[in-house]
Amino acid sequence: MSRLVAVVREALAGSDRDFTEGNLRRAVVVLAIPMILEMVMESLFGVVDMFFVARLGVDSLAAAALTESLLVLVFGVAMGLSMATTAYVARRIGEKDPEGAAVGSVQAIAVGVAVSLLVGFAGAMWAPRLLSMMGATEAVIAVGSGYTRILLGGSFTIYLLFLINAIFRGAGDATLAMRVLWFSNGINIVLDPCLINGWEPFPRLNVTGAAVATTIGRGLGVALQLFFLLGGYSRVRIHARQIRLNWQVLWRLMKVSLTGILQFVIATSSWVVLVRMCSTFGSIPVAGYAIAIRIFLFVCLPCWGLSNSAATLVGQNLGAKKPERAEASVYQTGRFTMAYMGAMAVVFLVFARQLAALFTPDPAVQMVAAECLRFIALGNIFYAWGWVLMQAFNGAGDTRTPSMINFWCFWCFQIPLAWTLAVAMHWGYRGVFVAIPAAESATTVSSFVLFRRGAWKRKLI
DSSP, rough: HHHHEEEHHHHHHHHOOOTTTOOOHHHHHHHHHHHHHHHHHHHHHHHHHHHHHGGGOOHHHHHHHHHHHHHHHHHHHHHHHHHHHHHHHHHHTTTOOOOHHHHHHHHHHHHHHHHHHHHHHHHHHHHHHHHHTTTHHHHHHHHHHHHHHHHHHTTTHHHHHHHHHHHHHHHOHHHHHHHHHHHHHHHHHHHHHHHTTOOOSOOOOTTHHHHHHHHHEEEEEEEHHHHHHTTSSSOOOOOGGSSSOOEEEEEEEEHHHHHHHHHHHHHHHHHHHHHHHHHTTTTHHHHHHHHHHHHHHHTHHHEEEEEEHHHHHHHEEEEETTTHHHHHHHHHHHHHHHHHHHHHHHHHHHHHHHHTTOOOOOOHHHHHHHHHHHHHHHHHHHHHHHHHHHHHHTTOOOOHHHHHHHHHIIIIIIHHHHHHHIIIIIHHEEEEEEEEHHHHHHHHHHHHHHHHHOOGGGGOO
């Protein structure tokens, strides 16, 4: 017990250990605990918004759900950039080159700022049209346009939050990333009910208030990140002389980022298509699906934290010329993740309705959300290994392989299967739900076969 307490204390306080040496299980845990808590906090933005918005009615909830689906594309681009950033920084840290890690970090931030300006402009200008494209009714557009405009218009906070935390994770400073998200979410949790409900002295903004609170929370989180990064509190410290474009490093990052972005855009756009399919069956299936996916992603955040620790360990150990240790870290992380997801499958199957009831009092929406959770639970073990293996490829800088896997398993398999079951075979929204575990299982099997071949060990970045 004392050993476990010591590991947890090290993880939460911040560790200066060399992750290319020493006990591998301890390294996984020390990295994973703050990464899990970071992921929990990132997802909590959406969970808190959904919790308060659900009290405003089905139209407000549908507006939030459709906007979340649009944001999935924003997150996809941010995650693609983040994966390349983590891989680059981790490789340089493994090579004992903190100067190179800092130069790469500056280039990543520059790319993130440029992309966020484009996304923010488009979102702020065309929010109602984007909601309409997603199948929103006139009532939903009227209620939710302000919410969508603010979240998309303020997307620079999303990009920088993702990218700078990716720098911290690649360097092994997972605790700093965790602290940033705790700080941001604390602000969001306080402001959300105040701005939604108009508690004095705040104005009543209804669903738009959730977007304002979230954007403020993320923006202040970015300010804290820059304080850590520029103030010497991270293993990667950016000095004034390094704040300039380095075209050679920028191009290397962009090559990895483009396939990383493609990887997540393929995966996330398939989720958008599934939401669009659900919307053809009415607002209740959309709301139920949104709640179920939010619960699923929140409960499964430990898997993301664990898989992110695998990415860091793979990148640093490849940089240190230790491919066998990199591979061993993936198998160790996969075993931890599988145990957790197996337990969560039981929770979903037994308590699905109760979980849905936490987010909506509407019995019809509860029923749809519970059905979705039970279908998803059938593939839990596959999700566990799939996430770890995909992040292992990304940590090695091999973002092309996951992109190809996602293309075949989501666009060429999941979407046609969902349409066939839901529309051609008249299963309705349940056909969409069945396609989710089917595609994720195919992704995991493909990833394992390619991981065993070992080409990722020879990837240069």
